[in-house]
Amino acid sequence: MKHSPAAVFARLSNPSPPAVTPVVLDTAVVLGGSIAGLLAARVFSDHAATVIVIDRDDPGTGTDPRAGAPQATQMHSLLPSGLVQLERWFPGFTEQALAAGARAAPPSGRRFYFEGVRRAGGSQAMMLTGSRPFLEAQIRRHALSLPNVKTTTARVTGLEFGEGAVAGVRYESGGQEGVERADFVMDAMGRSSRLSEWLAQAGWERPAVRRIRVDLNYATALLRREDGDPEINGVLALRSPARSADVAGAALTQVEGARWMIGMAGYADGQPGRTAEDLVRRCKTEFPREFGQVAGNEILGEVRSFRHADSLRRDFHGLTRMPARLAVMGDAVASTNPVYGQGMASAALQASCLSEYLRSDADLSRPAREFFALQKVVVDAVWGIATGADLALPHIDEPYPRGYRLLRWINSQVRAASFLDPEIARQLEEVTWMLKHPSSLAAPGTVIRAVRANRRARTRAPAHPVTSTTHG
Numbered sequence: 001m002k003h004s005p006a007a008v009f010a011r012l013s014n015p016s017p018p019a020v021t022p023v024v025l026d027t028a029v030v031l032g033g034s035i036a037g038l039l040a041a042r043v044f045s046d047h048a049a050t051v052i053v054i055d056r057d058d059p060g061t062g063t064d065p066r067a068g069a070p071q072a073t074q075m076h077s078l079l080p081s082g083l084v085q086l087e088r089w090f091p092g093f094t095e096q097a098l099a100a101g102a103r104a105a106p107p108s109g110r111r112f113y114f115e116g117v118r119r120a121g122g123s124q125a126m127m128l129t130g131s132r133p134f135l136e137a138q139i140r141r142h143a144l145s146l147p148n149v150k151t152t153t154a155r156v157t158g159l160e161f162g163e164g165a166v167a168g169v170r171y172e173s174g175g176q177e178g179v180e181r182a183d184f185v186m187d188a189m190g191r192s193s194r195l196s197e198w199l200a201q202a203g204w205e206r207p208a209v210r211r212i213r214v215d216l217n218y219a220t221a222l223l224r225r226e227d228g229d230p231e232i233n234g235v236l237a238l239r240s241p242a243r244s245a246d247v248a249g250a251a252l253t254q255v256e257g258a259r260w261m262i263g264m265a266g267y268a269d270g271q272p273g274r275t276a277e278d279l280v281r282r283c284k285t286e287f288p289r290e291f292g293q294v295a296g297n298e299i300l301g302e303v304r305s306f307r308h309a310d311s312l313r314r315d316f317h318g319l320t321r322m323p324a325r326l327a328v329m330g331d332a333v334a335s336t337n338p339v340y341g342q343g344m345a346s347a348a349l350q351a352s353c354l355s356e357y358l359r360s361d362a363d364l365s366r367p368a369r370e371f372f373a374l375q376k377v378v379v380d381a382v383w384g385i386a387t388g389a390d391l392a393l394p395h396i397d398e399p400y401p402r403g404y405r406l407l408r409w410i411n412s413q414v415r416a417a418s419f420l421d422p423e424i425a426r427q428l429e430e431v432t433w434m435l436k437h438p439s440s441l442a443a444p445g446t447v448i449r450a451v452r453a454n455r456r457a458r459t460r461a462p463a464h465p466v467t468s469t470t471h472g
């Protein structure tokens with residue numbers, strides 16, 4: 001029997017480590033040792049005698065941003081589903097991350113604002129915060145403590161094929177070229193992965209690519225955390241794209257090393273917060289008071305900016321001709337508008353896909369279609385949430401996909417109602433935090449409840465900034 005995407009998503013979200021993990025591979029090679037690659041390595045460690053992670057950067061043991069992950073200077077939130085999966089793959093992860101300096105973000109310290117209006121209620125899920133390099137370093141420490149996982153610092157330059165399957169990985173290191181033999185290869189080289197070109201050069205099919213323009217500008221600053229600062233962690237304040245001239249939103253979290261991190265974003269020509277002066281002024285005048293309470297603290301180092309041009313998706317699941325013993329994970333498959341904070345949680349759920357595939361007695365002499373079918377459920381969910389909201393932005397003029405207007409209407413009803421009804425707020429957060437499949441928001445009971453809440457509110461206050469607008 002074919003299972004619905006919601007049922008598959010629920011299965012992949014399992015918080016418990018798998019009980020039975022057959023060893024079916026001699027050597028698994030993971031290309032890219034960032035979040036997705038390290039999680040792939042963890043899953044392979046159950047199923048391969050040896051796991052080799054190849055990355056062009058030598059991250060050492062430090063927690064500084066590195067060249068191979070340039071986005072790491074920017075604000076990163078780990079969605080609760082990502083934390084659940086990290087705990088699944090590395091039991092004790094949360095406790096050890098907290099001991100190493102991560103910050104707990106309990107529901108009592110979290111805030112969500114839209115146009116200055118605070119949402120009450122929401123999910124009670126556990127969250128923790130830290131900088132992106134810090135979170136990656138925690139994952140790396142766990143992954144590399146596994147006895148059969150090794151790392152190599154080298155630039156991957158191509159693949160070797162034989163008998164319809166991937167047979168090895170070509171690399172270059174210190175001017176020397178080499179080949180690593182492999183029984184299975186996972187590409188986790190991020191958005192800039194050249195796997196599609198390598199497949200085409202070797203006569204295989206190239207995956208279709210989807211792009212949705214985003215034109216997002218990020219700026220992130222670190223500030224000293226001081227005694228007497230407010231007891232908050234995880235504040236997100238969004239502005240209505242239709243009303244705000246050049247700023248889409250700002251976020252505030254505590255990070256390791258007694259610091260705050262403030263991120264600010266704008267679309268198209270909007271580049272808010274690029275200088276310390278602009279960031280501080282906006283925190284004090286354009287955002288809820290929590291931002292102003294912290295923005296006067298000492299700024300540590302420079303404000304760092306980043307431009308994200310588009311959401312990108314490579315449809316490996318649609319290939320009719322591809323080699324066996326090859327899979328792709330993380331941003332190499334889909335990298336969406338980062339304001340939704342989905343990338344790391346998505347990579348973690350894709351690790352579940354790999355685990356289910358390797359536990360399924362799949363025929364490894366055939367392309368890993370079952371893996372890509374599972375992954376499609378996760379990526380469809382992520383892509384739908386991100387691009388569904390982005391298509392409504394005033395500066396985006398991409399064509400709407402089929403069924404978009406109805407989904408958009410449901411979405412705007414649920415979002416508006418989430419400010420009026422704590423139960424709707426909980427359901428919405430569980431979807432945006434990837435704990436539940438997005439289809440749960442379209443359940444008739446949820447939609448009717450949301451429409452009724454909005455109708456009641458409009459009757460009472462027709463000019464309310466939240467219920468009188470639809471927003472993403």
Ligand SMILES: Cc1cc2nc3c(=O)[nH]c(=O)nc-3n(C[C@H](O)[C@H](O)[C@H](O)COP(=O)(O)OP(=O)(O)OC[C@H]3O[C@@H](n4cnc5c(N)ncnc54)[C@H](O)[C@@H]3O)c2cc1C
Nearest residue numbers: 032034035036056068071076077156190330331338343344
């Ligand atoms: C501005 C911004 C903000 C973001 N905010 C969030 C957020 O709040 N929450 C969230 O969950 N996600 C966020 N993301 C997304 C997140 O950074 C990624 O989804 C996540 O890091 C997973 O990426 P990855 O491991 O697939 O790839 P990457 O992190 O890009 O890593 C790819 C790895 O491959 C290596 N590599 C590449 N090519 C080669 C080669 N030829 N040979 C050897 N190694 C190679 C690189 O060195 C790197 O280590 C954000 C992204 C951006 C751009």
